[in-house]
Amino acid sequence: MADLDFFIGDEALSHFKSSGLYSLRSPIRHGQVNDWDTMERFWQQSIFNYLRCNPEEHYFLLTDSPVSTPESRECMGEIMFETFNVPGLYISVQSVLSLSAGFAYLKSLSEEDSEDSVSDMTGVVVDIGDGAPHIVPVVNGYVIGSSIKSFPLSGSDVTQFVMQLLQERGELLPPDDALDIARRVKETYCYTPSDIVKEFKKHDSKPSKYIKQWSAIKPKTGVPYTVDIGYERFLGPEIFFHPEMYSPDFSTPLPELIDSCVQSAPIDTRRALYKNIVLSGGTTMFKDFHKRLQNNIKKIVDERVAETNARHRVEVKCCHTKEDYEEHGASICRTSTVFKGMY
Structure with a gap:
């Protein structure tokens, strides 16, 4: 009961x-x-x-x-x-389900009706939710445990950073609702810029165009109030690319950590891993997050192989379901041929 x-x-x-x-x-x-x-x-x-x-x-x-x-x-x-x-019980790694859901969704958009292959379940899953982000390489449906990387910053850290920026700028947030306001601001207005310096110049040149306002009512007194949202819109997600802005204890950007994850995997799997980087979790839903991530990883890879003729095609898969990838992966687990013999 x-x-x-x-x-x-x-x-x-x-x-x-x-x-x-x-x-x-x-x-x-x-x-x-x-x-x-x-x-x-x-x-x-x-x-x-x-x-x-x-x-x-x-x-x-x-x-x-x-x-x-x-x-x-x-x-x-x-x-x-x-x-x-x-x-009966089946315990699956979240990243495998996310990879399966990403593959199933992208295949549903494709007009090709090709047979499934083992490479369909090979890729890197970047799972960033509200806590405990992980970068997990999966080859043929199996996790390479020795190559898993952990990233110390998550969605809750973005919320804390947005709240911190608003308070430092002098915005009067109700103490009881400050964290909830920062979370709503993050989910509603935050986005990922392609270049943070250019973004500062855009905001400074036309502040009225880019500054947003959040209006609410104080729960205890019933008095309405308004919060101006400026640089916080793009500085929040920026901690994944410049983590030293938020925490001096960690300075490795997310793109470098993903590249390190792939480089630590067996050499014969790296090309396939670079070709299929899947984003999972609500924190990856920021506008243009996948584009910034793909460009940064591609730049890292190109710099390393500049003296050779080899090139790795870097592709970050993005679709509207990635916030619920784990749930979608579980729902297709017993019906997809990818999981035949595993369930």
Whole structure:
């Protein structure tokens, strides 16, 4: 039976803000489950209250972090089999599902009706969500664990940076809603420029054209207020290309880390990996993010092979579903021939 006093997501935030009777818990930190009791209650609520199904009558597919430990997967299996009595369970790496969903979507747009090949499941998945970003090379559907790279900045860091910039500029944000306002500003107005210096000049020459305004009402007093949004629109996503702007502890840009990931993979797979870089996660949804990333990686590669005749074609795949790639990947897992023999 579902726990009636346990809430998830926006519903949990709503009850937390409206009543002092609840506390917030996050069972997952940096992509790793650190509170199995809360995780079990989360699954219980999801299965019985949201999916409204009997787990004993359905096979289950769970996604897992690419850096998860065998002990963590064993614990997942133990809970699903012993607590929920599921008849079957498949645990897949999130990046493999993202790659499959990206391939399936792009194939649906193509007029060619060619047979699937093993190269369809070869590529680099750049997974940047609200936390624990990873760059994962996948060859023929299998993750190259030794080449996985972690990027320390995520969507939550962009939100914090936008809030910090607004406060430093003197914008009066309600303390209780400052983080939520920064998140909404990030999702609504932020974009990725091709050249940050030119972007500063554009904003300075025509501020009225590029400055946006965010209007809201203070929740406690009911007084309306307005926030001007200027440089924050492009400085927020810029931390992926100049991370030293936000954190002095890390200075390696995301394009260089992707290139390092590919270079650490077996040499006979690198060309295929460069040809298929898939973006996954809501933080990759910034306008022109994929173009900036592709241009920067291509520049790095071209500089390295300038003295040879060889050229790697760098292509960053982008489509409107990448925010939900993991969910789309799971839905086609049992029907796609790519996963034949794996499920």
